[in-house]
Amino acid sequence: MKDASPQTIYLADYQPPAFLIDGVHLTFRLSPKATRVISRIRFRPNPDATDTTFTLHGQDLKLVNAQIDGADVSPTLTDNGLTCDVPDAPFVWDAEVEIAPDGNTALEGLYMSGGMYCTQCEAEGFRKITYYPDRPDVMAVFTVRIESDMPVMLSNGNPVGSGAGWAEWHDSWPKPAYLFALVAGDLVATSGSFTTMNGDDVALNIYVRPRPDEAKCDFALDALIRSMKWDEKVYGRAYDLDIFNIVAVDDFNMGAMENKGLNIFNSSCVLASPTTSTDADYERIEAIIAHEYFHNWTGNRVTCRDWFQLCLKEGLTVYRDQQFTADMRSAPVKRIDDALDLRAYQFREDAGPLAHPVRPASFVEINNFYTATVYEKGAELIGMLKLLVGDDPYAKAVTLYFDRHDGQAATIEDWLAAFADTTGRDLTQFALWYAQAGTPEITVTDQFDNGTYTLTLRQSLRDTDDMADKQPMHIPVAAGLLASSGAEVVPTTVLELTEVEQSFTFDNLTEKPIPSLLRGFSAPVIIKRQQTADERLFLLAHDTDPFNKWEAGRQFASDMLVGMVRDDAAPDARYLTALTGLITDKALDPAYRALMLALPSQDDTARALADAGHAPEPQKIYLVHESLRYAMAEHMQDRLPQIYAAMHVAGPYSPDAKDAGQRSLGNAMLGLMTRLDGGKQASAQFAQADNMTQQMSALRALVAQGHGADALAAFRTQWAQDRLVMDKWFGLQAVLASPEHAVATVNMLTQDADFNWKNPNRFRAVLGGFAANAAGFHAADGSGYALLADWLIRLDPVNPQTTARMAKAFETWPRYAPDRQAKMKAALQRIAHTPELSRDTAEMVARMLKG
Template sequence: MTEQTRIFLADYTPPNWLVEQVHLTFALSPAATRVKSRIRFAPNTATSDRDFFLHGEGPALISAAIDGAPVTPEMVRGGLTCAVPDRAFTWEAEVEISPATNTALEGLYTSNGMYCTQCEAEGFRKITFYPDRPDVMAPFTVRIEGDEKVMLSNGNPTGAGEGWAEWTDPWPKPAYLFALVAGDLVAREDRFTTMSGKTVDLKLWTRPGPDEGKTEFGMEALKASMTWDEEVYKREYDLDIFQIVAVSDFNMGAMENKGLNIFNTSAVLASPETSTDANFERIEAIIAHEYFHNWTGNRITCRDWFQLSLKEGLTVFRDQQFSGDMRSKAVCRINDVLSLRGRQFREDNGPLAHPVQPDSFVEINNFYTATIYEKGAEVIRMLHTLVGQEDYDRALELYFDRHDGEAATIQDWVRVFEDATGRDLTQFKRWYSQAGTPRLSVTDEFRDGSYTLHFKQETPPTPGQEVKDPRVIPIAMGLLNPNGDEVLPTTVLEMTEAEQSFTFDGLAAKPVPSLLRGFSAPVILKRDSSASERAFLLAHDTDPFNKWEAGRALAKDVLVGMVTHGSTPDAAYLQALTTMLRDDQLDPAFRALALRQPGQDDIAQTLFDAGITPDPLAIWRASETLAQEVAEHLQDVAPRLSAEMDVTAPFAPTAAQAGKRALGLGLLSLTTRLDGGHAAQALYDRADNMTLKLGALGCLLDAEVGEEALARFHAEFDGDALVIDKWFAMQVAHASPQNAVDVAEKLSAHKDFNWKNPNRFRALFGALTMNPAGFHTVSGKGYELFADWLIRLDPVNPQIAARMTTGFETWRRYDADRRAMIRGALERILGTKGISSDTAEMVARMLG
């Protein structure tokens, strides 16, 4: 196992040397790219330490000079050191790197003949020797030399000729935001006029061929993002050109490099024939996210990687706001919470739990997590809720004014809110420093017209944090009287104590509380309530989130009862579901979400929290039984509703059309249980868009009559990488528990399984780990297969291997036999000779 060095937030010291200017020259060659750097250093007056160290991992040093005089640096672990003058000086170096053999996809690498970079978090040190830390910011000028048709870098174009191009970025940036792309590319071009009247050229680059026809939506999403950021945050773009490049081999979804965003093809390319409604929505959100980083991440970056949520949490919150404005606020909020609970709550409740601001790490790549992103966004949402829109706007304006051009900290961010609002946020900062999901228990009482809610908060121990202090919890709530009228509109309670009560007077009857409206805090709400009360809230609650939450709670109660007691579906739930589906005043997208069962992983965690060891197969059987009961109960309602959801207009990736398709496909999945797949086959045969085609294919696979459709699907889309990713994932996701591992193993030997491509690897093995009953088959062969492939992937791409290990993170919730088999798989991974520090850290944390 690779030796691991732990880095601590408490050990932060400012850089000894600052950078005033960077000039880079790249002479591109697949196996031997030469990089010349000329860097102007100046002593940092914030420290008296003048030791000189440059990060470097992989570049072969050819020469180095200071102020033109050759020097011989000392090569040390992680970089080099050198004697330097105690004054400003110019460092020059030439190195050689091999992009073609860089399978880790960090630094400069090649993807299908295209040169590409990925430098966040610490990839720039694989390009040349440099102080690769986010608090060292400088303007860059980049010259690219080569035979490539198109050569791009950050900033504005400042020169070009036969075999060369030059780019200058006037805005100081850290090295992690550096970008270079070169290759045979074509662009969709457009223009945007900013609120001050400045014209910005927009270019979305892709490889020539079929991908050219998949860029229109991405361009429109970019322009919508730029407009929204001006209107809502008053932020204007600051360069002459904004560019996006689609790359097929990319570890992340996208990267916000200043003025030159690099995107995974899956996060930017879309067409009705090849992309689902979910793909369109995801692309819109990611394009917005990366563009919004121009101010919340680029203009103001993070001082060190412990501040990662400073840029990521804030930018996720901003892209969630954007999506809510572009689509349905209620549906977007529900989807955000589903993602939070499915990913971040799972993280918080297991061995990988960590604070939004970690206090240490071994590999920063392992902390690009749901806690940093999604929980970080929830922390900012709570701030927004506590201070209100007006004070939030005032605080953000102060943040931009005070820290523009700086590398800031989370403490700087909180201080801005304190200064703008006069509030003391000392206790609120615990959301950044304490890991774990608080449990918020509630009881109530009604006496003589007074209604009292008693709250108690407690957070279970997490690794390294046994004791938790009370946090500030904003509880948005309302009260409804017994006839369904709202007697208290949404009010925000601020809970600050471990136990706290709130009383409401002047009520004629005991009300029904609607708690945590809009999911106002990332907590687990624990309150004993009856099925009839939940059905009442599903019918009458004025808050869309809590209306949906009531139906989901009913479904969870039903499923837990079926798993633990073998009970039958509750009639109240089935009737409430029918009433909700028949309500034409409700958004079809909302009804589609309400129709969807809680996930099997969610039920497993619910059982575990109740002290019951979950059986994945029993949960699957209960889910199947409930779906069958719902299908039979709705068999008279479904045909009419399905007909109403038929979209006759030409396909458009709008919220209105997407909602109808979502509800229609949800109903089709139920109908398939009764007709054996006839309606699904008819839909597949006539479908003119990927949403309907893929939805129908999933139904056919569930009915075990999809082999012919699978073959047709592959033949139709052979060569389209993003669609074939779907083909791989669908087969494993819809496989029965008995067959899932065998299907995955067979597909891993398929000629199209390019396991070195991150999208393809995630499509297959991500689908396996998200098929709980299949992955956790009692034989343990799912664990063996997954571990084998992680061990194979690790030396090629340690980042992806490390992130995929999270498929094992819930292992402690299962029975002794499964725990023993998973522990054995994890120990086998950890004991593999040469295992990367990325993967080793993740596995070691899971083992505890």
């Protein structure tokens, strides 16, 4: 029978599973077109269940046979699973199904990537492998037998046997089906070992395709070992199996997956070498390796009860990987990077039609809620909680959480209860962060009277489709006060804003201070305060908080860009002079100085204009940004060659923070120099580069200034056989194409023989790069919107997940003038009206059209 149209699922409707599982045995007889999956599952009724119907999820499966306690049964089949009459007692379910991995282009369930079998089961991919209660609160011990002629056969847990054409794995830790993994292929391993703090020896393997990938695993292995050490030192968490395997896969919708004992990674998040990977690639690999490893406790040993609790595992694990990167590299730079990402993606979600709470109240397709709100804002909530309770109470509460819920599927309430019980604090109001969508705005006024300084903070949170008249949040606002001399008269103090409006007083001051608010970006909020350009320049020069020092320059630049767009104003010479002083300040970390030079994005300027009531004009924004960068280059031209030379890194390449920071500042100088010298220095660096960071930075500088034709051709000749490097080649051209040529450039790239649109990495490089090219994508004639819509319509039946995520390029349509709005809406409506549109994309587009 055909199922009805997709139904909305609500958190409030949660019911415990009807049946629990005491053990799972799976046999896979692998074949590209006709894999047989034989399951034996020991079920028992759940005494806590209210609905006792035996229902198993299943999708795109061919049922060969089914038995209960050895007797044949004939279940009722639907498009989404089956139901069957079962005993009111424990029983054994046997089933055999047939699936076709090589036809699975959605990359969910069991599929093939370049001749290798691999799986992706989060969130609901296991139902494409066999019939099963595919929900995170059903946890079981798995034993898996793989039968194949592939030389390497892997699954979760520890190996328990192997022979000619078979291998068997057993995972003694109960897990939900979304953590199941299987890989079989012609693979080689880079191996190492680790001895845990408990004295247990763990074998470590990173499996990749032979030549040349096997030479690119050393950094990932080192990052894994450092992650294991860090988690023991900082969180007291040791690894718990005899073996930890990572496999690199070319066709993967995401970055990586934390399956118990067998992490599956997008190749781009594992493979690294100095000649093929940039400093940014190395840092990303390090962070993702850590993130997936940290999931072993925050996601695997303690998982989420239902998908509404996704932020429980993802927000906490993102926070942990942020801590790790801050310890491995520069904490101030990491905090700024995190804030930049949050504002670029999560604030944008909060401000538009895709706004949703950190813990959504409902969904149609859970794949659409793997968002910046769940991940990055979810991480901010962990950071706020730690700031509010303190470091030691945080550590004790997390330990209590692990002790209480090890082996369980938990909820946000369970997480907060561990903190309430440890600290005695009432976190009822703090829990609103999980339930109320949107970015809080804090309006600040101040007064100085007779030695007393008063800060008054007033919070507001806009209505969203799901909720109006929201309650005030519990917001930690870290603040310090500076004297006119630049001295800090009040060190960082956390002000706890819990009312709609509150005042905070500081006594015994001799003059009105300059406030430094939201230090360290202590909460994911927007501060609104009347602040002069002079005050921002003062904080840029004197603030002792690295984040707010950077923020002062960022806000000055943002206001200046808005004025240049709106009023045709000229660049402010004071800003250019201040930047010149900063980049020459040897007391500052080079990576931090490079961040100081980075302007707000064109999208940031568009958002700022829209917030001020002005419809953004993307092409004018582009020209203004170019004008300001040219002014920076001219103003600093006497200093640029000196700093560029001083940042040269001698000796063998290292991706460590020190060398990477120097290259970052040096290449920022190169980008400015190229605006003045016609590409002379960039061409020299491109020709002489012995690592990808220097080569790619030179290529970027040349392409950005229209001097890149010869370098692009040489780069392609050199790297044509390296798929990941070629992703960079494709992406660079799409994102840097001039506005008037962007659509033509992308059309040319999509017609290139090496453009494999079914590979998520290559599709994202070209079409994702184009969507990030603001002035090109927002071409006045709507051709950019039509181009992206055409490709999304083509991709949707092949890979719905990637399509739905890429469709978010249209989410900002409400901010533009009516003519551009109409063109963006027309593209969205054309996608929406596509016959047999996937559930993933249909939900995403429908939410955006509600605008």
